[in-house]
Amino acid sequence: LKAELEARLIREDRLDLAQRLFAFLPTRAELDLLGWEDTNDIFLH
DSSP states (O other): OHHHHHHHHHHTTOHHHHHHHHHHHHHHHHHHHTTOOOTTOTTOO
8 A cells, every 4th residue: 555655656746745744744743732723724624
């Protein structure tokens, strides 16, 4: 599964973007746990 995802990201020239997003996820999770709220947040769910 990982190999297929990487192949698609490389083909679409989006591997760097995906890696930066994946690196940000722990920070985003910490913000959520700290109660950070912004009504303009694109990740608001």
